[in-house]
Structure formats: C-alpha cells, structure tokens
Amino acid sequence: MKLGKKVAIIAIATSSLILSSSPAFAGQINGSGATFAQPLIDVCKVEFTKDTGHTVNYTAGGSGKGRTDFASNLVDFAASDSVYTSGFPAHLEYAAVYAAGIAIGYNLPTVKTPIYLSPAVIAQIFSGEIQNWNDVRIRTVNDGEVKVPVFATKKVTVKVGGKNTTQTVPVLDKAGKPKILKYNTVEANAKLPNLPITVYYRSDSSGTSEQFGKFLQGANAGENAALWPKTASGTFANSTPVSLSNFFNFQGANGSALVGAGVKSKIGAIGYAESAWFTSNNLGTALVQNWAKEFVPPTAAATSAFLGGGTIEANGSVTTPYQKAIPGAYPIGTASYGLVYPEAAKKDPEKQKIVAEWHTYLLEQCPKKFPEKGYIQITGALYDKAKAQIAKIK
Template sequence: MTFSTKAKALVIAGLIAVSTATPAHAVDLQGSGASFVDPLLQACKAGFAKASGHSYVYTSTGSGTGKKNADAKIGDFWFSDSAHTATTKRSTVFHAPIVAAPIAVLVNLPAKKELFLSSTTVAKIFAGEITKWNDPAIVADNNRSIPTVVYRKDKDGNAAKDASGNPIVLRSGTKSVIYTLPNQPIKVIFRSDGSGTSNNFTKWLNGTSPTIWTKPANDAFTTAFPGNINAAGNIGRIVGANQSQGVATLAAKTKYSITYAEKNWGDAYGLRAAQISNPSGNFVGPDSGATSAFLGEATQDANGIVSYDYATKVAGAYTLGIISYMLIETEYADKTRGAAVKALAEYILSPACSAVDPKLGFTVVSGTFLTKANAQIAKMNK
C-alpha cells in the first residue's frame, strides 16, 4: 500500500466555525473518539458541508470513549486508533482504516539539537529503567556515526516504489553526531485516558523490545506498564495527562520531559521529535516517506484490522506509524443519516479533505490500502 502525505496541525476555533449565514444542513452528524484524528476532522468541516450539504460535530474524547459510544449507539460515527475487539462491540459495527500518521517521541530539552534514541532505549525510558538524560545508553545513541537513508518521493510525498514494490532509495550515507546530554532526571508523561495512541505505542514497545516491555499493548498505559508504576522512583517522575493535547501541553511546561503523541502536537507546542532506530540499524524521524515505507509493510484482514511488521528491514522505515479506524455501521435505521455518514467517510479519504491544509502532516491512506478502505465503506448503510 502507499500513503499520501498531508498536513497536520492544531486547528483554532475560528478556522472551524460555521458562519451564521450558512443555510441549515440536511443532516447534522455527531461523532466522537480518538484525539489523533481531531485536527483533520475539524479542518474538513467546512469543505464537507459545502460538498454534501451535511454537517458534523466531532468530540475528541479518546479512543476508549469512542469504542464505548459505538457500543451504546451514542452518536453516528466513532474513531479509534486501536482495533475494537471487545465482546461489547455490536455485530453491525466494523472498522474502516482511513487515516494514518506517525506517533512521535517528543522531548523538551534545552538544546535545539536532534535527539537519537534506539527503540530499546525508548522502552527503558518509558519502563522506568533509564531515569537520567545522561544515562550511558542515551549518551551512546547520541555520540556516534549514524546511518542515514532518504527515499525518493512520488507526487503525493510517498516513498516511491520500484517495479518490485520496494521503496526507492534516493541517497544514503552516514553522519557523525555529538550531543552532551544534561545531568537531569527524565520526566515521563503518558496518556492517562483510554487511548488508541497508548495502545499503538505500547504495542510498538512490546513488538520492538519484548524483553524490556514485557506486557502486551493496552489502551491504558498503566495497565501495559511492565513494572510497578507506583514504585518510589516513579511517583512524581512518571505522570499522566488526558488526550494528545494534554500530554503535549504538560510536556511543553515541563523541562527535561518526554512523551508520545502525533507529531503535529509537538510542532504546535515546541517539542522536538526524536529520531528512532529501526531493525535495519538506521535512525529515522516521523516524516512522510519513512512513515509510508513502514505502513507499506502492514497487512489488513477482512475486518479492516491492520497488523504492523515491526521487524521490517526496509532501511528507512519509521516503525511508529499507525492507522486510525472509523467505526461505522453496516445498518442504519435512518437511511438518510446513514448515507450522510458514508459520504463523510468517503470525503475524509478524498483529496478535498486530505489536502485541506498543507501544514497538517497527516498521512492519508491511498493506493491498494485505499481500495480496501473503500471496500469497507461500501458495506455501510445496507
């Protein structure tokens, strides 16, 4: 599959307000769930209203609430960054994987330098095993010769592929990095709400460093935490905040902190995204080509649920790319309302939404993966 790069940034209220002169909408939809997709959905409101005559309100409550609202039929559509596989899921609800982007490991450090972290080092930091910024493992990651890979990109910003479907390397090389890390405690900030971002992040930690992060993924970071998060050394040093904006806000206020969120939240709050190692030994940042190269190795089952290949040897893959699912109905009692939700799903996949703002940074599914996503959407409103 391929992914097209699209912009992603915080959208202020004034940009999403609907003019009082706007005529009444045919259908007013209600949605809720993952904060991951909120900037894109807010940015696409006006365009969707103009194209379809419908409107929607989306409440960013976290993936856990999105799943619960889907179970309880609260609203018309829901988003979750993790698959809804609980027994509470109604049989008429299914997954449409329609939005993608990287999760970034974001840091608040005084020096405006690139930070390099191996996946093992990241796991040890979030597991509470590494507690100081000048720990030997972090020093080793940041004082060395670093392999680099840059992909050729297609017109959409994807990693261009050769005839065999492999990403085309534009150039590769090495660079020497030197970074004197501060002798300061690391302040770890995690998502305290039920979060698909936490689910994907802890899945990545377990998938890339299973001997460190020994517990399976969970929407609750504290449940997935491999040790005792209430141990004396963790209290006050490992703390939680609600939603992506919450962790970014707290990290921006907290010197020497580290957190995880979509890269746009880091851009908005002045946090730097770390370069993360992949199985080929390269350190890669959360950019479009690297994210699409990783997601291109993923598979999708008949239910639309995506499986990631954390062991991929694609040289420039950024292995923290994720998919967000729209949870939608196969059967709507109100067929007019169901048709409006289907139109919204199609609009989110279209260039009219995905290219709405060149500063946003979303990676929206395209190519063969888009074909599969559309096949899921086609099941709606029967």
C-alpha cells in the same frame, strides 16, 4: 413604485441563486473518539462543510470513549487507533481512513541537534528505568554515525478554504510505498544535559497508548523481551513492566493535546502522541531506529513505508510488523480507523450517506489538503480495502 418592484425582483432572483447553489440536502452527523485523529479532523471537517454543506461534530475523548459511544449507539461514527478486544457492536466495520506516526516528543531547549532513540532506550525511559537525559544508554545511541533516509517529494495543487494551494507531499507508488532518494550518514552528537526526565503518558483509555505498547513489546521481543514483557493495553499504566506508582517522574494526561501541553510545560519532559501535538508546541521529535538499523523521523512518507509492510485483515484493520527490516520505515506508525455501520445495521439512511461521504473525504482529501499535520495519504491495497469498507455504509 416601479423602482421598488425592480429591486424586489432582483432580490428574489439573487436569493434564488443562493438557494440553488446550496446542497439539496445538508445534514449533521456526530462522532466521538481518538485524540490522535483530532488535528486532522478539526481542520478538515471545516473543508467538508464548505464542499458539501454537511456538518460534522466530533468529540475527541480518546479511542476508548469513542468505542464505548459507538457500541452504545450514541454517535453516528467513531474514530479509534485500535480495534475492539471485547464488547463488539453488531455489524461493526473498520475503515482505515488515515494514518500517522506516533511521535516521541521532548522538551530540551538547550539541545540544538536531533535526538536519536532506539526501541530499547525508549522502553527503558517509559518504564522508569532511565530517569536522566545524561544516562549512558541514551548517550551511546547519540554518539557516532547514524543512517537517515531522504524521501522524494512532489508539489500538488489542492483547494483549501476555497483557494488553490500548493502543498508538498511524499511520492508514493501504487502500493503506497515512498520513494527513497538517498541515505544521509549523519554524526549523532546531541549534547544531552544532566537533567531529570519527566514522562507524560495517556491516563485515559487510548488507542495511541495501545499501539505504542505494541511497538514497545514487539520491537523489543527476543533478547530484549524483559524490557517490555506485558501485553499492550489501552490504559498505558496497565502495560508498564513496573507499577508507575514507584516513580515520581511520571505524569498522566487525559488526551494527546494535554500530553503535548504537559511536555511543553516542563523542561526535560518526554511523551508520545501524533506529531502535530508536538510541532504545534514547537517541541522536538526524536528519530527512532527501525529494524533496518536506520534512524527515521515520524513523517508521512516514513509511516507509509512502515504500514506498507503490514498485513491487511479481513475486518479492515492492519497488523504491523515490528521486527521486519523495512527500508525507510518509521517503526511506530499506526493506521487509525473510522468505526461505521453497514446496511445491515438499519441506521438512518440520510445520516449513513453523510457518514460515507465524510469517510471518503477523510481518506481521499484531508491528508492531501493538510500535509503539515503529518498524516499519510493512504494508497494501494489499504486504500482499496478502505473504499470497500466505506461502500458497505448504506
């Protein structure tokens, strides 16, 4: 009998310890939006739950779907790679909590060396003007010496899955600019096959498509303006110079995951998405020529260099410069935004507290914990602006 009482007391004490180590309040928030952000959100929301006890549910249906759901008050937050052009929700705030490069992924298993692409060639491929990998315009860019930056990195220790883990991250200064160690002069000599190009593009309303279209138009302005004259659109097919119905080699896909899977499924295919969708499928990503005439991979450091040359707007968004010679910049970088409600929106205060915690976690912890996903650790003035935007969530 005494033994039974002793066991019962130990059990009660143990359960008290378990309860006392749990968060005082554990809640749940729901979000919707960009597939561009999904590789980072999927892994980091698990860490967020471990660290805070809160649950984040996120449905990646595209930036357009996220903005619609947010405006309709269907979610507590949304993620979008582009800003609203109409249908603005009342009391909207943008917080640039993560950023990454939009990679150009390709499936060419016989090509063992990197592929280099200029903005003009990318525009010609994605408008259907270039339809074969052996086209002289691609071969010309991949023939001769190219200049490639090499960035400084450092080792950091972060807690992932409850364990200390050493990660390699780029060295960034207080302004968010990466340190360039040197430039390598590389002989571009990709043996491009005589193979038709299949283009995979986003068929849904996509902030990634809109940012990609802005790059194609902005980087080709001036003497190359005819290559991509239309204003960027969240619907890729609406911004192409020629109707895609004229071509048989274009395949629409709903979301970045299906773009990556589509490119993986077809030898000779090419597509655009956040780089994790291609690296997870063991696909190559092109080095893209910037306005400083360097060829740069879609790394976190190179994206930091590009966004560091942008303009931070009053609403928290970033306007990027496509014809500015920024050393080391990967020229198809984009900030991605959390869409949130400030105090004036009079939302549930407990959920708003979790929304603020989640976006702070995205900003400060997630890229550092999972650098292999290719997202940058935002620093400098953009970090300060994002923190100020998050502080409005009450």
